[in-house]
Amino acid sequence: MTLTSLFAPLWSRRSFATGLIVSAVAFIGSASAQSPHVLRIGYQKYGTLTLLKARGDLEKRLAPQRIEVKWTEFPAGPVLLEGLNVGSIDFGTVGEAPPIFAQAAGADLVYVANQPPAPTAEAIIVPKGSTLKSVAELKGKRVALNKGSNVHYLLVKALEKAGLKYSDVQVVFLPPADARAAFERGAVDAWVIWDPFLAAAEKQLSARVLADGTGLVSNHQFYLASRAYADKNPQVIKAIVEELGKLDAWADKNSGEVAKFLAPQIGLDVSIAELAARRFAYGIRPISPQVAAEQQKIADVFFELKLIPKAVRVSDALPGAASTAQR
Numbered sequence: 620m621t622l623t624s625l626f627a628p629l630w631s632r633r634s635f636a637t638g639l640i641v642s643a644v645a646f647i648g649s650a651s652a653q654s655p656h657v658l659r660i661g662y663q664k665y666g667t668l669t670l671l672k673a674r675g676d677l678e679k680r681l682a683p684q685r686i687e688v689k690w691t692e693f694p695a696g697p698v699l700l701e702g703l704n705v706g707s708i709d710f711g712t713v714g715e716a717p718p719i720f721a722q723a724a725g726a727d728l729v730y731v732a733n734q735p736p737a738p739t740a741e742a743i744i745v746p747k748g749s750t751l752k753s754v755a756e757l758k759g760k761r762v763a764l765n766k767g768s769n770v771h772y773l774l775v776k777a778l779e780k781a782g783l784k785y786s787d788v789q790v791v792f793l794p795p796a797d798a799r800a801a802f803e804r805g806a807v808d809a810w811v812i813w814d815p816f817l818a819a820a821e822k823q824l825s826a827r828v829l830a831d832g833t834g835l836v837s838n839h840q841f842y843l844a845s846r847a848y849a850d851k852n853p854q855v856i857k858a859i860v861e862e863l864g865k866l867d868a869w870a871d872k873n874s875g876e877v878a879k880f881l882a883p884q885i886g887l888d889v890s891i892a893e894l895a896a897r898r899f900a901y902g903i904r905p906i907s908p909q910v911a912a913e914q915q916k917i918a919d920v921f922f923e924l925k926l927i928p929k930a931v932r933v934s935d936a937l938p939g940a941a942s943t944a945q946r
Contacts, residue, residue, distance in 0.1 A: 658688050659707065660688060660708060660710050662692060663692065663699065663713070664692070664816070667901070671862060686855065691708060694795060695768050699717070700717050700728065708845075709852075710731075710845075710856070710859060711844075713843065716767055717768060719927065719931055720767040722933070723929055728845055729937070730911075731842040731859075733840060733910055734900050736839060736900060737837075738834075738836055740813060742817055743774065744812065747826065751829065752829075753781065755781040758788065761789045762791065762807065762808065763793045763811070764791075772917050773835060773836050774811045775924070777829075777835055814898055815885050815887055839910060842903075849938075864903050868901075870899070874896055877896045878893040911937060915934075918930070918932075918933055
């Protein structure tokens with residue numbers, strides 16, 4: 620059974636309408652001991668996969684099959700997909716840019732599904748006392764972001780709209796924790812970041828938003844699996860997607876409960892979790908031609924800017940495409 624044929628009836632169901640790097644590398648080194656009865660999921664401090672972990676619904680679903688679920692937190696999408704690439708995790712969630720960087724690095728992954736657009740869940744922010752009032756004023760300024768993350772494309776599009784080139788700003792590549800520290804001490808002029816780090820900066824530091832993704836980017840949350848795992852375990856992938864669909868239907872009607880579940884998972888106050896949760900987008904769906912085309916556009920822009928070493932065909936990572944080992 621192929622991934623495509625398995626998901627065909629699944630997508631038609633109504634339920635779908637409705638730190639750090641060091642520890643990650645250490646975890647990657649243990650990949651060889653993987654048991655076929657263990658599902659290893661990589662997650663970050665955002666999104667519905669974090670809620671799924673908190674509620675334990677997937678563990679209950681897979682228990683009759685004697686499949687244990689192991690969760691590993693990653694500080695950002697690029698590191699998570701490196702784990703997927705080397706075989707230390709089987710499934711995970713990231714933003715728009717990480718899969719493109721991963722494909723450019725030769726990762727054999729497959730897009731499983733995505734959440735609807737959430738453009739307000741990422742933004743370019745400046746410190747409370749900053750004199751900067753617009754994106755255009757970032758020319759020549761130091762801007763921090765996590766290389767290869769979803770916010771990378773936001774910066775490109777925001778600068779373009781403001782009449783600036785990517786080369787007009789001094790991009791400083793820092794993971795979220797280091798970027799926040801640099802932001803607080805004034806070592807950078809702006810920070811491009813996603814929730815819940817964005818919500819925390821707004822609530823705790825009174826950071827000011829210069830521009831979010833509205834009118835610039837979709838900011839989809841993607842679910843991906845290693846091609847090998849998806850091909851060998853289609854029923855497990857199906858179970859994950861179905862449980863995420865049920866969770867979306869519940870979360871869309873229970874925003875207060877979402878924050879209560881989310882807060883301890885991300886280690887932040889409920890008020891911060893509530894702000895981030897309000898910017899989530901619920902309603903898991905298959906990768907449509909439109910979404911794939913948006914991803915291809917991002918890949919083409921990154922190649923033009925020489926941010927990735929080679930051109931990427933997003934279609935190579937869609938369900939039904941051949942494994943890189945077969946090409």
